[in-house]
Amino acid sequence: MALKVGVIGTGMIGQDHIRRLTQVLSGVEVAGVTDIDLARAKSAAPAGATVYETPEALITAPEVQAVVICSWGPAHEAQLLACIAAGKPVFCEKPMVTSEAAALKVIEAEVAFGRRLVQVGFMRRFDADYRRLKRVIDGGTLGAPLMYYSKHRNASVPEGLYTSEMPLNDTLVHDADISRWLLSDEVSAVEVRVPRRSTRGRDLRDPVMVMLHMASEAIVDVEISVNIGYGYDIRGEVSCENGIAALPNRPAAVVTDANGIRQAIPEDWRERFIEAYDQEFREWIVAAGAGTATGPSAWDGYAATLVADAALRAVDSGAREPVTMIDKPALYN
Template sequence: MTLEVGIIGTGMIGQDHIRRLTKVLSGVEVVGVTDIDQARAAAAAPEGAEVFATPAALISSEKVQAVVICSWGPAHEEQLLAAIAAGKPVFCEKPLVTSEAAALRVMEAEVAFGRRLVQVGFMRRFDADYRRLKAVIDGGKLGAPLMFHSVHRNASVPEGLYTSEMPLNDTLVHDADISRWLLSDEVTGVEVRVPRRSSRGGELRDPVFVLLHMASGALVDVEISVNIAYGYDIRGEVSCEAGVAALPNRPATVISDSNGIRQAIPADWRERFIEAYDQEFREWIEAASEGTATGPSTWDGYAATLVADAALCAVASRGLEPISMIAKPGLYGPLTAMAA
């Protein structure tokens, strides 16, 4: 069986996902695309795919069995609600939405529908290195996790489009989600410190240093730097009671020559997480073909949104901003069942 998919948003990641859905993965066909920039949608459309005038037309089309949302964050809510109303499985790039109220509206709609339809694009959960790290922690031989050091560095971000809020409400959401998943824990409070500003980003608030307080008492420190120049560098190290487990550098090949011993550094997220995105869509296609969703859920998107909101408040207050979540609806499983 082939899953017939429509893509909303044909910018950077939309085009990359169209490439993987048409050239890399099987069991799927891109039958429709749409973008507010119709010329961009037409240029990105695979042969034979229809270019729809609006997201609503794409979602309601009988040709489209499942939807992939790659538009900007503030547009996600309306498109998610339309996909849920149509009863169609939907993959939504992060962030799920951009406010707590919007996350609750999406959750309410999915719970009322009665079956999971939404998978959020937290691709780190599908990365082989993060999965091995989680297996070590869950294995328990190192004892309880006490601290997680997460480093999230981008070489650069689009000038003018990436604002000072975005390190916290666009970039940090990955670290928030992976911390919850790796430690099987929830975030209960957030602090933010703003160090000396990098001159490379102009007036942009960059870098930022974030401290996540977890329900277990574990602490997570996150460095977000979005103009680090040298490449896309993602690091993670978990300090446990009886040992430490860390991600390897990627790519893993070590070159030794007259310049010394070194490893290459990926240019951006497309390169670093290429296999994780492939695996995230393999698993999405399998679930969507059954009319449902697995993997990171609306609940996980809601949790990351709360962290982003609290982090933005913490910049202003310079204090610990508490997070309180609603009771978890049964649709999203128990707290400990946070597998990808």
């Protein structure tokens, strides 16, 4: 039996996930969709799917067994809590929520339920290159990790839809999560430095440099440039006691001809992480079919939210801002 899924939010990423769930993956069926723009929901709905007027109607519908949340961040808290109350596994695109208080509510609800239901859409953990890099780090042959360099570069971002806060409260969460996961460590403090602004960035605070101080005393150096111009460029390199390990540039093919040696650059996140998105949903479908969740948890969403909050404080204060976490519930161990 195929897992019957309801999708909340039919914007760019919601439509891409609907395509993935209907055209790429097996064992799943999109049974319902909803969006604040019902006309857009109707246009995005695959054949046979019900268009619900509200997220609440979709979540409580008997035919919907699991939910995919692709709505805007401030709506996530209420939708996640409704999914947990209904006992339905839920895949939630990042950011999980937009405040520490909201993250704690989600954690408390899930712990009270007694079983993991929430998976957060940190797709980098499902990328084959990142998984190979983690195996190298965990294998121990290079010794303890000392520094990790994370580069997050977008060709451009939509004017008017992307604000100066978003590199730190929207984009940074990916780098924070992958750093925590690769290093098996938590962030204890955050610093932010703002260099000369890019003329491509209009009025944005861009680029920014973020330093994540880890509990182990390793340091993560994050560069976020959202108007780099040439393409979507994601890089990572870990420096350890006995050597370094780095992600390959993607796509990996290198062309040599009369014009020189060159390598293509992905246009955007869909091209760079298409296989990672597919894999995260393969694993989620299996887990959701068993009534649970896998991969990045509500705890991971909470941790990323705290890092973003600390980064926003740090850009204003110019100081090293601490990250203080609650004791980790046993559910997430």
